Amino acid sequence: MRAILTVVDSQRLDIKPQPFHVSTAQPLLEGRELCCIRQDRVLFEQQNLVLRAGELLQVAGKNGAGKSSLLRILAGLAQPDEGAVYYRQQTLAQAGAGYAADLCYIGHQSGIHEQLTALENVSFWRTASGVAAADDFTLLAKLGLAGLEDIPCRMLSAGQQRRVALARLWFVKRQLWILDEPFTALDQGAIAMLQQHFLQHLQSGGAIVLTTHQPLQITYEALTTLELVYRW
């Protein structure tokens, strides 16, 4: 056990992630010589990064430094202007659907369907992820959404919508999580609960890349920070 949790919320979840096949020798995800140019501004160049199973990489930097741009490139949602992203020693083009099947990307936006209820959103993602029927009511209750299951998400608060959006992290079996500001709009209890869940994912061989403007409340030896310096 490599992790020490310094803040643990009372709302511990008892849904334990299944262990992934772990090879700590080979990188899971690599960025090699990445360059990103937006509106004639070089956000970053010759940027290298390596992420192995069990590791968490926090991408930090000021507003506009390029954190979301880097995460979108790592997720295969945008192309770098130079360099390439590798997943298990293959370019993303070579890895193809295998990469998509191993990745859970949750972007800046909550990504939920606002006309659907919390229950319908969770049910949709679970079905789309090929996860067998589960007790979605119990999951939503554990995420502090008891009694709100059947309300259209547009009527939920920002933090409640964020909880619905993050619910998929409790049932998708994806080794790599790329999360853009996952703590946005969450209260302290929810942040602590989510970080506890991160530790469980890492300890079962998962890997996480995330951005946050808040300091992580966990101590974990395989946690590294990549600081993107704002460039004019």
Ligand SMILES: Nc1ncnc2c1ncn2[C@@H]1O[C@H](COP(=O)(O)OP(=O)(O)OP(=O)(O)O)[C@@H](O)[C@H]1O
């Ligand atoms: N699709 C795009 N087209 C043009 N410019 C873009 C695009 N995406 C991002 N940018 C620009 O790139 C810069 C970096 O944006 P990005 O969202 O990556 O920053 P960030 O570090 O995530 O910022 P924040 O902390 O505010 O979320 C910004 O100046 C933004 O205007």
